[in-house]
Structures are given as C-alpha cells and as structure tokens.
Amino acid sequence: MTLVGAAKRPALLDVVRQLDPEDASDKRRLNALADQAMDISGANAKREKGTHLHTLSEYADRGDPLPFSTTVNDQLDMAAYMGATVVFDVKAVEKFVVVPELGTGGTFDRLLEYSGPGPDGEPVEGHFIGDLKTGSIEYGALKMATQLAVYAHGELYDFSRFPVDTTNKKAFAAWKKRLVPADEAAAAYNPLPQVSRKWGVIISLPAGSAECTLHWVDLEIGWAAARLAREIRAMRRVKGAMRPWVTGVTKPGDA
Numbered sequence: 001m002t003l004v005g006a007a008k009r010p011a012l013l014d015v016v017r018q019l020d021p022e023d024a025s026d027k028r029r030l031n032a033l034a035d036q037a038m039d040i041s042g043a044n045a046k047r048e049k050g051t052h053l054h055t056l057s058e059y060a061d062r063g064d065p066l067p068f069s070t071t072v073n074d075q076l077d078m079a080a081y082m083g084a085t086v087v088f089d090v091k092a093v094e095k096f097v098v099v100p101e102l103g104t105g106g107t108f109d110r111l112l113e114y115s116g117p118g119p120d121g122e123p124v125e126g127h128f129i130g131d132l133k134t135g136s137i138e139y140g141a142l143k144m145a146t147q148l149a150v151y152a153h154g155e156l157y158d159f160s161r162f163p164v165d166t167t168n169k170k171a172f173a174a175w176k177k178r179l180v181p182a183d184e185a186a187a188a189y190n191p192l193p194q195v196s197r198k199w200g201v202i203i204s205l206p207a208g209s210a211e212c213t214l215h216w217v218d219l220e221i222g223w224a225a226a227r228l229a230r231e232i233r234a235m236r237r238v239k240g241a242m243r244p245w246v247t248g249v250t251k252p253g254d255a
C-alpha cells in the first residue's frame with residue numbers, strides 16, 4: 001500500500017531520493033513519508049472507520065444519543081449493533097489489563113454479563129470478555145481467541161495512580177524509569193470480576209454493512225496458543241543453535 005501511495009503522489013519519491021536511510025534524522029523523515037504514503041493510498045481509512053464505530057458503540061452502550069453529525073450509514077450500523085447486543089448487560093468498557101505470566105497487557109472492549117444459550121445450546125451465565133470487530137473475521141479465529149484469552153487471564157491495572165503527561169517526551173521517559181515502592185505498585189492492580197476463561201464473545205460489525213453478528217470463541221484454545229507463543233519467543237532468544245565450521249580437525253581413527 002505504501003507503493004500505491006507513492007504512485008499517487010510521485011513527488012514523495014523525489015524527496016526519498018535525497019535522503020540517506022543510514023542517517024538517523026533522514027530515517028525519521030523516511031518513516032514519516034512512508035506513513036504519509038499509506039494515508040494517501042487509503043490504507044488507514046478502514047482503521048480510522050473502525051475507531052469511529054468503536055466510539056459510537058460506547059455512546060450506544062451508555063444509552064446516550066449519537067452525535068448530531070452521525071451519518072445515516074453509521075446510524076444503521078449502530079442500530080444493528082444495538083439489536084445484536086441487547087442480550088448483554090455491559091459492565092465495563094475499554095479496560096486495561098496486564099498478564100504477568102506472559103509479560104504482556106492490553107485493553108479489552110467490553111465486559112459483558114450474559115445468561116442464556118451457550119455455544120452448544122446449553123445454558124451459560126456469568127461475565128464474558130467481549131471484543132468489537134469492524135473488519136472481516138473470516139480468517140482470524142485463532143488470533144481473536146488468543147487475544148480474548150489473554151484479557152480473560154489478566155488483572156485490571158489503574159494508570160490513574162501514576163499520572164503522566166504522555167505528550168511531554170522527557171517527562172514520559174523519566175516516568176517510565178521511575179522506581180515505585182512495591183506496596184504502591186501493588187495497589188494499582190485489581191482482579192477482574194469472575195470472568196469466563198472458557199468462552200469469549202466477538203461482536204462482528206463490518207463497517208457500513210448494517211449487519212452485526214455474535215460469535216463464541218474458545219478461550220482454552222486461545223490460552224494454549226498464547227502460552228505457546230511465549231515459549232516460541234523464549235526459544236528465539238536461545239543462542240548456539242548454529243556454529244561455524246571448524247577445519248583441520250582430526251577424524252577419529254586418523255593418525
């Protein structure tokens with residue numbers, strides 16, 4: 001998509017030819033030009049549209065009216081979203097969790113309370129991690145199951161206990177290096193409510209489709225994949241898998 005953007009705006013290539021990728025300053029400019037080319041190609045349009053629908057869905061879940069400027073297509077998408085998710089009671093929106101076991105973290109979209117038929121038709125009830133997807137979900141089942149499984153095994157982390165101005169680069173860099181007493185750091189963690197580690201919910205709302213569907217995802221499969229990924233990352237740090245060929249070594253039996 002970067003090449004498509006450059007083809008649409010050939011002047012970008014004229015600037016690129018004048019920059020040295022080995023120079024730190026020029027490298028930053030090259031990265032900025034690559035981002036610009038991506039924008040020109042339209043590659044970020046879907047992402048921005050998805051972010052917009054996520055924001056509108058928060059209005060819907062709070063019971064607030066949609067902004068006056070909301071387009072007809074977006075209203076139709078939100079009507080489909082509200083119709084599909086009426087079976088849920090939304091308990092939390094956009095919460096950050098950390099998973100010390102994996103050394104990772106992330107923000108889940110929804111904590112949903114549900115009582116009704118489960119994946120096999122048998123009754124289930126409780127709290128479930130939910131995630132809103134505004135693009136295609138055709139090929140991402142394992143990835144989504146892994147993502148939601150990580151969330152379900154996480155602990156809530158309260159950033160407000162350690163406020164920082166992330167727009168101030170120096171202050172943010174100093175904040176990241178700050179030593180925090182163990183008891184103060186521990187107070188920022190809180191357990192999730194009793195949440196299912198067996199099943200999660202994908203809310204599929206392809207942008208502009210006016211259609212919303214719900215899908216169960218198996219978090220036990222996802223958690224196994226997450227732990228496997230951790231092992232693979234660890235193996236990538238292992239040294240000594242390859243060694244140089246040594247010449248002149250006497251074979252056994254040679255004299």
